Amino acid sequence: MEANDKTVLICRGTGCESAKSPAIQTELMSGLQGSDVEVKFTGCHGMCQQGPIVIVEPQGTFYANVKLKDVEPIVGSLKNGGGPVEKLFYKDPATKEGLSTYHDIPFYSRQKRLVLQNCGRIDPEDIDDYLAEGGYEGLKKAIFDMTPDAVVQAVLDSGLRGRGGGGFPTGRKWKFTQDAPSDTKYVLCNADEGDPGAFMDRSVLEGDPHAVLEGMAIAGFAIGAQKGYIYCRAEYPLAIKRLQIAIEQARERGYLGKGIMDGDFDFDIDIFHGAGAFVCGEETALITSIEGNRGMPRSRPPYPAVKGLYDKPTLLNNVKTYANVRLIINNGADWFASIGTEKSKGTAVFALTGKIANSGLVEVPMGITLREIIFDIGGGMLDPNKNFKAVQTGGPSGGCLPESFLDTPVDYDSLIEAGSMMGSGGMVVMDEDTCMVDVARYFLDFTEKESCGKCVPCRLGTKQMLDILEDIVEGRGKPGDIELLEDLAVGIKAGSLCGLGQTAPNPVLTTLRYFRDEYEAHINHHACPAKQCKELITYHILDTCVGCGLCRRNCSTNAIIGEQKELHYIDQSLCHKCGVCFEVCPPKVFSVEIRTGEVKLVES
Amino acid sequence: MTNQINFTIDGQEIVAQEGQNILDAALANDIYIPHLCHHPDLKPVGACRLCGVEIDGGHMTMSCLEPVREGIDVRTDSPVIYQARKIAIELLIADHHMDCLACAAAHDCDLLTVSAYMGVQPERLERLRKTERDLPIDTSNPFFQFDPNKCVICGICVRTCDEIVGLGALGFIDRGVSTVVGTFGNKPFVESVCESCGECVVRCPVGALAPKKPEFAAREVQTTCVYCGVGCGIYLGISGDEVVSVRADRERPTNEGSLCVKGRYGFNFINHPDRLTKPLIKKNGEFEEAEWDEALELIASKFAESKGEKFAALASAKCTLEENYLIQKFTRAVMGTNSVDHCARL
Numbered sequence: 001m002e003a004n005d006k007t008v009l010i011c012r013g014t015g016c017e018s019a020k021s022p023a024i025q026t027e028l029m030s031g032l033q034g035s036d037v038e039v040k041f042t043g044c045h046g047m048c049q050q051g052p053i054v055i056v057e058p059q060g061t062f063y064a065n066v067k068l069k070d071v072e073p074i075v076g077s078l079k080n081g082g083g084p085v086e087k088l089f090y091k092d093p094a095t096k097e098g099l100s101t102y103h104d105i106p107f108y109s110r111q112k113r114l115v116l117q118n119c120g121r122i123d124p125e126d127i128d129d130y131l132a133e134g135g136y137e138g139l140k141k142a143i144f145d146m147t148p149d150a151v152v153q154a155v156l157d158s159g160l161r162g163r164g165g166g167g168f169p170t171g172r173k174w175k176f177t178q179d180a181p182s183d184t185k186y187v188l189c190n191a192d193e194g195d196p197g198a199f200m201d202r203s204v205l206e207g208d209p210h211a212v213l214e215g216m217a218i219a220g221f222a223i224g225a226q227k228g229y230i231y232c233r234a235e236y237p238l239a240i241k242r243l244q245i246a247i248e249q250a251r252e253r254g255y256l257g258k259g260i261m262d263g264d265f266d267f268d269i270d271i272f273h274g275a276g277a278f279v280c281g282e283e284t285a286l287i288t289s290i291e292g293n294r295g296m297p298r299s300r301p302p303y304p305a306v307k308g309l310y311d312k313p314t315l316l317n318n319v320k321t322y323a324n325v326r327l328i329i330n331n332g333a334d335w336f337a338s339i340g341t342e343k344s345k346g347t348a349v350f351a352l353t354g355k356i357a358n359s360g361l362v363e364v365p366m367g368i369t370l371r372e373i374i375f376d377i378g379g380g381m382l383d384p385n386k387n388f389k390a391v392q393t394g395g396p397s398g399g400c401l402p403e404s405f406l407d408t409p410v411d412y413d414s415l416i417e418a419g420s421m422m423g424s425g426g427m428v429v430m431d432e433d434t435c436m437v438d439v440a441r442y443f444l445d446f447t448e449k450e451s452c453g454k455c456v457p458c459r460l461g462t463k464q465m466l467d468i469l470e471d472i473v474e475g476r477g478k479p480g481d482i483e484l485l486e487d488l489a490v491g492i493k494a495g496s497l498c499g500l501g502q503t504a505p506n507p508v509l510t511t512l513r514y515f516r517d518e519y520e521a522h523i524n525h526h527a528c529p530a531k532q533c534k535e536l537i538t539y540h541i542l543d544t545c546v547g548c549g550l551c552r553r554n555c556s557t558n559a560i561i562g563e564q565k566e567l568h569y570i571d572q573s574l575c576h577k578c579g580v581c582f583e584v585c586p587p588k589v590f591s592v593e594i595r596t597g598e599v600k601l602v603e604s
Numbered sequence: 605m606t607n608q609i610n611f612t613i614d615g616q617e618i619v620a621q622e623g624q625n626i627l628d629a630a631l632a633n634d635i636y637i638p639h640l641c642h643h644p645d646l647k648p649v650g651a652c653r654l655c656g657v658e659i660d661g662g663h664m665t666m667s668c669l670e671p672v673r674e675g676i677d678v679r680t681d682s683p684v685i686y687q688a689r690k691i692a693i694e695l696l697i698a699d700h701h702m703d704c705l706a707c708a709a710a711h712d713c714d715l716l717t718v719s720a721y722m723g724v725q726p727e728r729l730e731r732l733r734k735t736e737r738d739l740p741i742d743t744s745n746p747f748f749q750f751d752p753n754k755c756v757i758c759g760i761c762v763r764t765c766d767e768i769v770g771l772g773a774l775g776f777i778d779r780g781v782s783t784v785v786g787t788f789g790n791k792p793f794v795e796s797v798c799e800s801c802g803e804c805v806v807r808c809p810v811g812a813l814a815p816k817k818p819e820f821a822a823r824e825v826q827t828t829c830v831y832c833g834v835g836c837g838i839y840l841g842i843s844g845d846e847v848v849s850v851r852a853d854r855e856r857p858t859n860e861g862s863l864c865v866k867g868r869y870g871f872n873f874i875n876h877p878d879r880l881t882k883p884l885i886k887k888n889g890e891f892e893e894a895e896w897d898e899a900l901e902l903i904a905s906k907f908a909e910s911k912g913e914k915f916a917a918l919a920s921a922k923c924t925l926e927e928n929y930l931i932q933k934f935t936r937a938v939m940g941t942n943s944v945d946h947c948a949r950l
C-alpha cells in the first residue's frame with residue numbers, strides 16, 4: 001500500500017452488521033469502483049454504540065453512525081480529494097465537539113490494544129491481511145526456533161493468567177498438561193462466553209480469528225497435542241463462519257494440518273457448536289458436552305490437564321488467553337511481563353455496558369483504575385446529570401462495587417479483595433436510578449435458570465435466594481430475610497460442585513456488603529430508595545400541575561383524571577406504574593413525583 | 605488381592621481396601637456420613653453435597669469421591685461441613701413433597717435418615733420459601749410409578765440404567781430447579797425403551813420411583829428364581845401364606861442384586877387360582893385331576909412305546925443347567941434319539 005493510498009474500512013462485527021453495514025459496504029464499493037481507494041471490511045472496532053463505523057486510513061478519519069445515505073458524501077470526499085465529511089464525526093459527549101480521527105477520541109487513545117490490535121484493522125476473512133500484520137510468525141518461531149519446553153517456559157515467564165475468569169497462571173496449566181504422559185492430548189478453546197452482556201471473545205473471533213488459531217497451534221506444539229477443538233456457542237454464527245473460513249485458509253497455506261510449514265509438527269482444529277448453556281463454559285461441563293453428553297460439570301480432581309477430553313490430558317484456555325500467546329512468543333516474555341501489575345500481566349478486555357456514555361469493547365493495561373475506565377475511556381455517565389452508583393464486574397459470579405472503590409486497580413487480586421472478580425470481562429456501570437436489590441435479583445435469576453441442576457446447594461439454593469429477592473423487591477420481604485440470604489450464601493458457596501454455584505451468591509453478598517441499607521429499606525420500610533421497584537412506588541401529581549393534560553392523554557390505563565388547565569390527579573387503583581406520566585410531564589413543570597416508603601394517596 | 609489401607613475417621617482406626625472411597629469405608633465400619641446420591645453399585649458423582657469430610661484439616665471434599673489413603677485423618681464434622689450440610693438438607697426438605705405417611709418409601713427413606721441425623725429444626729425450615737411443584741405422577745408402567753415431586757435428582761436411577769442395566773432409558777431433562785428425571789422426550793415410561801426391570805426402583809433413595817403395590821413381608825425365604833437358567837438369587841417375601849414380594853440377593857454371584865422384570869415382578873403366578881398344583885390326565889375327552897404316581901406311570905408307559913425317532917424332547921429355560929443336562933442324557937441314552945431342543949435356544 002502506497003503511503004497516500006487510501007483504504008476505507010467498514011466494520012462488520014455483529015453489532016454493525018445488524019445496523020446494515022454489509023449494504024453500506026456494497027454501496028461504498030460501487031461508489032468507489034475505478035478509483036484507487038480500496039474498500040475492506042473488518043471485525044469490531046469496539047465502539048458498538050456508534051456503529052456502523054467507517055474509518056479512512058491512513059489518516060484514521062472516523063465516521064460514526066453511518067447510514068446508507070451517508071455513503072454518497074463519503075464517496076464524494078474521497079474521490080474529489082475534498083475534506084472529510086464533518087457531520088459524521090464522532091462528537092465528544094462532554095464538549096459536543098466533532099473529533100475527526102480515532103486518535104483524537106479518548107475512548108481509543110487511552111486504551112492499550114494488544115489482543116484487539118487487529119480487530120477493526122484487518123479483513124478477518126483474508127489470511128493475507130493477517131500475514132501482513134506478522135501473522136503466524138509466532139508459530140513459526142515456536143516450531144523452528146524453540147523447543148516445547150522453551151515455549152512453556154516463555155508462557156510461564158510472561159506471567160500470563162487465564163482470561164476466562166479464574167486467572168489461573170497459564171504457563172502452569174501448560175506445564176501440567178505437557179508433563180501428563182500420553183500419546184494423545186487435546187487443546188481446547190473455550191469460546192462459550194455465556195455471561196450476560198459479554199462479547200469480548202466474540203469480537204476477537206469475528207475480528208481476528210487467526211490469532212486464536214495461532215495461539216492454539218503454539219499450545220499444541222508446546223504440550224504435544226495434534227488436535228484442537230474450539231467450543232463456540234451456536235448463537236455466534238458470524239464467529240463460527242469466520243473461524244471456519246480462517247481454519248480452511250490456514251489449512252490451505254500449511255499453517256494447520258499435517259506437517260505445518262513443511263516441518264514435522266501436525267496440528268488441526270475443528271469447531272464444536274455449543275447449545276448456549278452458560279454452564280457449558282465450565283471446563284468439565286464443556287468437555288462432557290464435546291463428548292456428546294449433557295453438559296454437566298464433574299468434580300475435580302482429576303483436572304483436565306490429567307484426565308480431560310476422552311480421558312486424555314487436555315489443555316483448556318479462553319479465546320483471549322490464546323490470542324495473547326503469539327504476542328508473547330513474538331515479543332518475548334519480558335516484554336509481556338513489563339505490561340500490567342506485579343501479579344497481573346498484560347491487558348484486560350472489557351465489554352463496557354450499562355449507564356455509560358461510550359459503551360463498547362475496551363482493552364486496558366492491568367492495573368488501570370476503575371475510574372479511568374469508566375470516566376476517561378467510557379466518558380462517564382450516559383446521563384451526565386445522574387450520579388455514578390456502582391460498577392459490576394465478573395458477570396453472574398462477580399460483584400457490585402460502590403464509588404469508594406473507583407480507585408481500585410483493575411487486576412485479578414484487587415478485584416477479588418474488594419469482593420468482586422475480574423471474570424471474563426463484563427463491566428456494567430450503574431447510575432443512581434439502579435436498585436441494588438433488583439440487580440442482585442437479576443443475576444440470581446440468571447444463575448438459577450442456568451444451574452445445571454446436578455447438585456443440591458446450587459439447584460435449590462439459587463432458587464431459594466431468588467425467591468427471597470423477588471419477595472423483597474415486590475414488597476413481601478420479611479425480617480430475617482437478610483440473615484437468611486447470608487446463611488444460604490455460606491452454604492451454597494461451600495457446598496456447590498462447580499464454579500457456577502460456588503460464586504452464584506456473590507452478587508447478593510457484595511450488594512449486601514455495600515448497599516445493605518437498600519435491602520433494609522425494602523424490607524422494613526417498604527421503600528425502594530432508587531424508586532425502581534414497582535410494587536414499592538407510587539406516582540403522584542403535585543399541585544404545581546398546570547393541567548396541560550399530556551400525562552392524561554398518554555396514560556394507557558386512563559388512571560389520570562383532571563380537566564384541562566386544572567389540577568390533575570392519579571387514581572392509584574388504576575395506575576400500572578409504567579412511568580409514562582413522569583416521562584412526559586414537561587421539564588419546566590415537573591409535577592409528577594415518585595414516592596416510596598410512605599404510601600400517600602392523593603385525595604380526590 | 606488389593607492392598608489394605610489404614611487410616612482414621614474421627615479418630616477411629618479404619619482398615620479399608622485400596623481403591624475404596626472414604627464413604628464406603630466409613631459405612632462398612634458403621635460410621636454414618638450423610639448421603640443421598642451414593643450407591644455402592646454405582647460410580648460416585650458427588651451431586652448431593654451431603655457427604656463432605658475434611659482430610660488432614662484441609663478444605664471440605666466429598667467423601668464419596670475421595671479414595672482412601674494411608675495414614676489420613678478424616679473428620680466427618682466441622683463448622684463448615686455442618687453449615688453446608690444443614691443448608692443442603694433444609695433446601696431438600698423445603699423442595700420435597702413430604703407426604704411421608706402415604707409414601708411407599710417411608711420405612712426406608714434416605715432423606716428421612718439424613719434429616720434425622722442432622723436434627724432439622726422446624727423454625728429454621730419455616731424461614732424458607734417452599735417450592736410449589738405439582739407435576740403429574742407417571743403411572744404408565746404396570747409395576748412401578750414415578751412421582752417427580754418427590755425426586756431429589758440424585759441421579760441414581762439414571763446411572764443404574766446406564767451402568768448396570770446398560771439401557772440408558774433415563775436421563776435428566778431441563779435445567780436448574782426445573783430439572784427432572786425422564787425418558788427420552790419425557791414420554792411416559794411405557795412409551796420408552798424401559799424394560800421394567802425395576803433396578804432403578806429398588807435403588808431410588810426416596811419414594812419417587814416406587815412399586816405400585818408395596819407389600820410388607822413378615823418374613824423372607826432365600827431361594828432361586830424359577831424363570832430361567834441364570835438362577836438369580838432371590839428372597840421371597842411372605843406374609844401369612846402368600847408370597848408378596850421379591851428381593852434380589854446381593855450376595856449371589858450370578859446376579860449380585862440384579863433381577864429382570866419377570867424375576868422381580870412376575871411372582872403372582874405362585875398364588876394364582878389357575879395354577880396347576882396337581883397333574884391332569886385326559887379321560888373321555890376331559891382333563892381330570894390325578895395323583896402323581898398315576899401320572900408318572902402313564903408317562904413312563906407312553907415313553908416306553910415311543911422310543912427312537914418318534915420321540916423328541918423340548919426342555920425348558922425354567923430348568924436348571926443340571927436338569928437340562930439330565931433331559932438330554934435321558935433323551936439320547938434312554939429314548940435313543942438326538943431330537944432334543946430347548947425353548948431358549950439361540
Ligand SMILES: Cc1cc2nc3c(=O)[nH]c(=O)nc-3n(C[C@H](O)[C@H](O)[C@H](O)COP(=O)(O)O)c2cc1C
Pocket residue numbers: 161162163164165166167168170190191192193194195278279280281282283284316317318319321424498499500
Ligand atoms: C459457570 C462457569 C462458566 C464459565 N464460562 C466460561 C466462558 O464462557 N469462557 C471461558 O473462557 N471460561 C469460562 N469459565 C471458566 C472455565 O471453567 C475455565 O476456567 C477457563 O475457560 C480456563 O481458561 P483460562 O485459564 O484461559 O481462563 C466458566 C466457569 C464457570 C464455573
Ligand code: SF4
Pocket residue numbers: 279296297450451452453454455456458459496497498499500501502
Ligand atoms: S454448582 Fe450448579 S452448575 Fe455446578 S454442578 Fe452444581 S448444580 Fe450444576
Ligand code: SF4
Pocket residue numbers: 754755756757758759760761762785804807808809810812813
Ligand atoms: S427418581 Fe429416585 S433415583 Fe432417580 S433421581 Fe429421583 S430420587 Fe434419585
